[in-house]
Amino acid sequence: xxxxxxxxxxxxxxxxxxxxxxxxxxxxxxxxxxxxxxxxxxxxxxxxxxxxxxxxxxxxxxxxxxxxxxxxxxxxxxxxxxxxxxxxxxxxxxxxxxxxxxxxxxxxxxxxxxxxxxxxxxxxxxxxxxxxxxxxxxxxxxxxxxxxxxxxxxxxxxxxxxxxxxxxxxxxxxxxxxxxxxxxxxxxxxxxxxxxxxxxxxxxxxxxxxxxxxxxxxxxxxxxxxxxxxxxxxxxxxxxxxxxxxxxxxxxxxxxxxxxxxxxxxxxxxxxxxxxxxxxxxxxxxxxxxxxxxxxxxxxxxxxxxxxxxxxxxxxxxxxxxxxxxxxxxxxxxxxxxxxxxxxxxxxxxxxxxxxxxxxxxxxxxxxxxxxxxxxxxxxxxxxxxxxx
Numbered sequence: 001x002x003x004x005x006x007x008x009x010x011x012x013x014x015x016x017x018x019x020x021x022x023x024x025x026x027x028x029x030x031x032x033x034x035x036x037x038x039x040x041x042x043x044x045x046x047x048x049x050x051x052x053x054x055x056x057x058x059x060x061x062x063x064x065x066x067x068x069x070x071x072x073x074x075x076x077x078x079x080x081x082x083x084x085x086x087x088x089x090x091x092x093x094x095x096x097x098x099x100x101x102x103x104x105x106x107x108x109x110x111x112x113x114x115x116x117x118x119x120x121x122x123x124x125x126x127x128x129x130x131x132x133x134x135x136x137x138x139x140x141x142x143x144x145x146x147x148x149x150x151x152x153x154x155x156x157x158x159x160x161x162x163x164x165x166x167x168x169x170x171x172x173x174x175x176x177x178x179x180x181x182x183x184x185x186x187x188x189x190x191x192x193x194x195x196x197x198x199x200x201x202x203x204x205x206x207x208x209x210x211x212x213x214x215x216x217x218x219x220x221x222x223x224x225x226x227x228x229x230x231x232x233x234x235x236x237x238x239x240x241x242x243x244x245x246x247x248x249x250x251x252x253x254x255x256x257x258x259x260x261x262x263x264x265x266x267x268x269x270x271x272x273x274x275x276x277x278x279x280x281x282x283x284x285x286x287x288x289x290x291x292x293x294x295x296x297x298x299x300x301x302x303x304x305x306x307x308x309x310x311x312x313x314x315x316x317x318x319x320x321x322x323x324x325x326x327x328x329x330x331x332x333x334x335x336x337x338x339x340x341x342x343x344x345x346x347x348x349x350x351x352x353x354x355x356x357x358x359x360x361x362x363x364x365x366x367x368x369x370x371x372x373x374x375x376x377x378x379x380x381x382x383x384x385x386x387x388x389x
Contacts, residue, residue: 028286029081030299032277036073037302038341040145041309043067045337049317049327052250056330059241064334066244068199071148072208072269073276074306078152079212080277086163086367087216093160095366100156102359104149104303108142110355111307115143140200144310147200154202155209166213173210173217177267180206184263195256198266199249208270215274222278229279236272301348308351309344316340 042064056065063069116129132141140147165172184203188194198204215222222229243261246252252259286292298305317327320336327333 026081026084026281027288027292027296028281028284029077029277030296030302031286031292032073032077032280033299033302034295036070036077037298037305038337039064039067039070039073040306041067041313041341041344042334042337043070044309045313045317045340046330046333048313049321049333049336050330052248054330055241055244055248056334060237061330061334062241062244063237064337065330066240066248068249069240069269071145072205072266073273074148074302075152075155075205075208076212076215076270076273077277078155079209080216080274080281081212082159083166083213083216090368091160091163092366092368095364096159097156099363099366100153102363103356104152106359107304107307107351107355108146108149111144111146112142114311144307146307151200151202151205155206158202158206162210162213166217170217173214177207177210177214177270180204180210181264181267185260188260188263193256193258193262195262198262204262204266207266208273211267211270211274212277215278219278219282222275223282225279226283229275232272232275236268239268298345298348301345301352304348304351304356305341305344308347312344312347313340316343 043066046065046067054065056062112133119129119132120126136142136146136150137153138150140150142150162173162176165176169175180203184194184198187197187203194204243252247257249255252261317336317340320339321327324336325332327336
């Protein structure tokens with residue numbers, strides 16, 4: 001009897017963490033969000049411990065050796081979920097932006113405050129710190145991955161236009177993606193490189209947001225196409241393995257790269273992740289088992305893990321290296337990255353509980369003429385939706 005009650009308490013605890021209202025919850029998307037967070041964490045963890053020059057023999061592991069691609073998964077997820085939540089609905093744009101500020105700003109400001117203390121004691125002036133952060137509203141310069149929040153905010157500024165275009169024509173978003181590729185090609189021809197703009201700014205990331213939206217529009221076609229999606233993921237993994245062997249992010253042949261691959265690199269990521277998201281979201285009845293809910297909780301805390309792991313990665317590496325096993329190669333580093341990532345989960349919980357969650361109560365309705373219950377659905381999903389960036 002005692003064991004039975006304990007099981008009930010645990011299930012209720014997970015349910016409370018994953019659904020703060022009676023709205024619908026997309027557990028599959030939080031699974032993918034957890035994967036994206038682990039990709040980014042493993043990228044920083046592995047290459048804090050070992051150089052960038054090693055390529056794993058098992059080709060799927062290159063997605064973690066080049067785990068920066070997790071940011072692309074986050075951004076494609078954002079596009080997909082916004083299309084899912086706003087499908088056919090009109091919004092109050094000011095209220096929408098207010099809700100996004102409440103979702104993203106509290107933790108970001110907390111992280112910036114911690115970094116300000118660090119910069120100040122290293123000799124930076126208060127004025128220079130403020131100038132750096134103000135510049136980060138426009139340019140991708142905010143620390144701890146905050147640059148990606150800047151990119152996402154730029155996407156929010158474009159969202160009303162994108163929603164209008166998507167209603168005007170089912171091909172409009174694809175046309176914008178083609179225009180983005182053409183712009184990057186022109187920039188590459190003029191500058192001789194486009195990696196910085198393709199990776200760090202909306203010039204490249206727009207493809208991923210849009211391809212996430214397009215994947216939602218095509219979800220009924222993607223559903224149950226297992227061979228197509230799994231084949232695409234395998235081909236994408238092989239592509240990343242080749243990219244990794246060719247020097248990867250920093251050594252292809254140098255940074256920024258002078259190779260034309262960065263003209264279409266964001267598009268390849270967006271296409272693959274869009275297929276993966278729509279397939280995983282619609283092709284399965286996701287388990288409510290303990291393991292499934294735990295992975296989803298990691299997705300819930302992914303924004304906190306994403307912004308805060310920079311403060312802990314070096315400490316975890318030193319701890320594991322000094323007291324468990326020296327980190328001498330990629331495979332040891334990868335295994336330890338799993339341990340380090342799990343150590344971030346309770347930190348992510350505390351951040352979500354005490355920094356993020358209190359501000360979510362201040363959100364307002366921004367859907368116009370919405371069906372009954374849709375606001376609750378949006379609020380429930382929105383609490384865990386973001387890049388974590």
